[in-house]
Amino acid sequence: MRQIFLDTETTGLSPESGDRVIEIGCVEMVNRRLTGHNLHLYLNPERKNSEDAVRIHGLTDEFLADKPVFAAVAAEFMAYIAGADVVIHNAAFDVGFLNAELRRVGAPPFAQQVASVTDSLLMAREMFPGKANSLDALCKRLEVDNSNRALHGALLDAGLLAEVYIRLTRGQKTLVIDAAEESSERGAHLEIAAIDFAAFHLPVLEPSADEQAAHEAVLKELDKSSGGKTLWRNLVA
DSSP states (O other), X not given: OEEEEEEEEESSSOGGGTOOEEEEEEEEEETXXXXXXXXXXXXXXXXXXXXXXXXXXXXXXXXXXXXXXXXXXXXXXXHHHTTOEEEETTHHHHHHHHHHHHHHTTOOXXXXXXXXXXXXXXXXXXXSTTSOOSHHHHHHHTTOOOTXXXXXXXXXXXXXXXXXXXXXHOOOOOHHXXXXXXXXXXTOOOOOXXXXXXXXXXXXXXXXXHHHHHHHHHHHHHHHHTTXXXXXXXXXX
């Protein structure tokens, strides 16, 4: 199974208002193993960044001025994502921006070019209801090292998302469960040999006088606290 973990950085928050994608980061995983075949693109948005956005990602207008426009890399991007299962944190945001870019070059919507889109934010909310489920919060909760994340970066965040996703979706790997699963796969029942406990001699240790007195004191205290409703006194009687 080929999965792509994708993240974008943008000039602002609204593609409907003309904000554009300025960075795309994609990390590839095949059969739950990172391949190193990643895609990282900086883009000239053909408009100015908002100041709030620059504070988040640090990508200035000057830095992006000589980068290619989306139309120049659209074919490369579409070839890379084609047919993949794509995982995005807060997918509606990134897909909305990518669809706007694809419309500008006359290409089909993002969802039509990939096998599926999984929103890891929705997954996290189901697993951790009522808790913070940002990428940073999940990294902390799932012990993923994000100490290098001083600023948001699409490729860095896509890599962190891949690690978070593995931890979100990993199953129990104890020997007991593995054995049961293997038996189930073979259509067989797991058989456990019967044990004859009569063959074991279990010694009975008698309490000392002090231990017996301490035990009796505890029982009397419980009897007093319950208003004489302790069942063992009635059973003994």
